[in-house]
Amino acid sequence: MDIIFYHPSFNNNDWIRALRQALPQANIRAWTPGDNAHADYALVWHPPVEMLKGRQLKAVFALGAGVDSILSQLHAHPEMLPESIPLFRLEDTGMGLQMQEYAVSQVLHWFRRFDDYQALKQQAKWQPLEEYEREDFTIGVLGAGVLGTKVAESLRQWGFPLRSWSRSRKNIPGVTSFAGGEELPAFLHGTRVLINLLPNTPETTGIINRALLNQLADNSYVINLARGVHVVEGDLLAALESGKLKGAMLDVFSREPLPSDNPLWAHPRVAMTPHMAATTRRSEAVAFIAQAIQRIERGEAVSGRVDRARGY
Ligand SMILES: NC(=O)c1ccc[n+]([C@@H]2O[C@H](COP(=O)([O-])OP(=O)(O)OC[C@H]3O[C@@H](n4cnc5c(N)ncnc54)[C@H](O)[C@@H]3O)[C@@H](O)[C@H]2O)c1
Numbered sequence: 001m002d003i004i005f006y007h008p009s010f011n012n013n014d015w016i017r018a019l020r021q022a023l024p025q026a027n028i029r030a031w032t033p034g035d036n037a038h039a040d041y042a043l044v045w046h047p048p049v050e051m052l053k054g055r056q057l058k059a060v061f062a063l064g065a066g067v068d069s070i071l072s073q074l075h076a077h078p079e080m081l082p083e084s085i086p087l088f089r090l091e092d093t094g095m096g097l098q099m100q101e102y103a104v105s106q107v108l109h110w111f112r113r114f115d116d117y118q119a120l121k122q123q124a125k126w127q128p129l130e131e132y133e134r135e136d137f138t139i140g141v142l143g144a145g146v147l148g149t150k151v152a153e154s155l156r157q158w159g160f161p162l163r164s165w166s167r168s169r170k171n172i173p174g175v176t177s178f179a180g181g182e183e184l185p186a187f188l189h190g191t192r193v194l195i196n197l198l199p200n201t202p203e204t205t206g207i208i209n210r211a212l213l214n215q216l217a218d219n220s221y222v223i224n225l226a227r228g229v230h231v232v233e234g235d236l237l238a239a240l241e242s243g244k245l246k247g248a249m250l251d252v253f254s255r256e257p258l259p260s261d262n263p264l265w266a267h268p269r270v271a272m273t274p275h276m277a278a279t280t281r282r283s284e285a286v287a288f289i290a291q292a293i294q295r296i297e298r299g300e301a302v303s304g305r306v307d308r309a310r311g312y
């Protein structure tokens with residue numbers, strides 16, 4: 001069994017060493033331009049077209065959860081990966097816990113008004129503030145998939161009213177499920193903290209816009225953990241200025257790194273992180289991929305296959 005590996009920034013040696021430990025029977029190599037030697041599997045992130053084009057692969061594994069980048073590449077170069085070759089993505093593999101850490105910490109930061117106390121501190125003011133009530137702090141998770149479900153579950157223990165929105169009805173204990181476009185308004189009405197964990201697809205690009213934001217509760221908050229293109233930045237800034245939004249925590253941006261002249265940098269009620277909310281964890285990812293390859297070799301079903309028509 002031959003496996004090729006490509007990631008623009010991961011350490012090849014570390015990954016190949018881990019993969020060899022998990023799959024001792026496999027020949028594993030870092031792909032380099034011009035390498036057209038046989039391969040059965042490819043592990044990739046932002047792969048060059050030439051790496052995959054024309055290969056008779058058994059499967060390709062994306063080294064992340066979101067596959068919008070490789071799907072847009074495939075849209076431009078369909079010859080890169082025929083439909084007959086399955087594309088898989090990482091499901092959780094350590095990203096769920098990271099998303100939980102991020103979301104819980106930010107929700108509690110706002111719920112306990114630490115943002116307001118920080119502003120008072122800047123004014124050297126000692127001023128206890130009226131406490132928020134949990135029943136006024138409904139949290140809505142856009143995208144109740146692998147990661148959205150983990151985030152909703154982690155918030156449940158804190159007693160907040162929880163709801164999720166997804167393509168199909170979900171059954172997450174303690175979380176009210178809303179499904180499909182027709183139920184989006186009901187999901188948004190009364191939501192105080194909106195957490196985005198949707199995949200980037202033609203249907204979801206630009207979804208967090210003025211029309212959506214206006215349907216949230218007053219003094220609401222947005223946490224974007226998915227893709228920057230989900231958010232219409234001008235509409236987000238306008239909602240912050242109008243008071244509809246009290247704060248935003250953004251990990252992803254339509255252009256990354258975010259250009260230094262982007263107004264989000266200077267906004268006092270926007271917090272930002274550089275697309276680090278949940279990074280690919282090598283040991284968990286290698287275990288996930290190794291198990292998947294072994295299942296494919298045995299002719300067994302594998303979780304995480306990307307539906308190219310659906311876009312995720
Ligand atoms: N910021 C980061 O560091 C980071 C890390 C990992 C993943 N992500 C992002 O998080 C996203 C979600 O990851 P995941 O593993 O939970 O994905 P997933 O495929 O398991 O879940 C996606 C969810 O979105 C819902 N959905 C998709 N299209 C929809 C639509 N048109 N209407 C309503 N609901 C829709 C699906 O029903 C599903 O519940 C990834 O696509 C990626 O963009 C970001």
Ligand SMILES: O=C(O)[C@H](O)CO
Binds near residue numbers: 063064065066278280
């Ligand atoms: O989708 C993912 O896995 C992360 O956003 C890394 O890009």
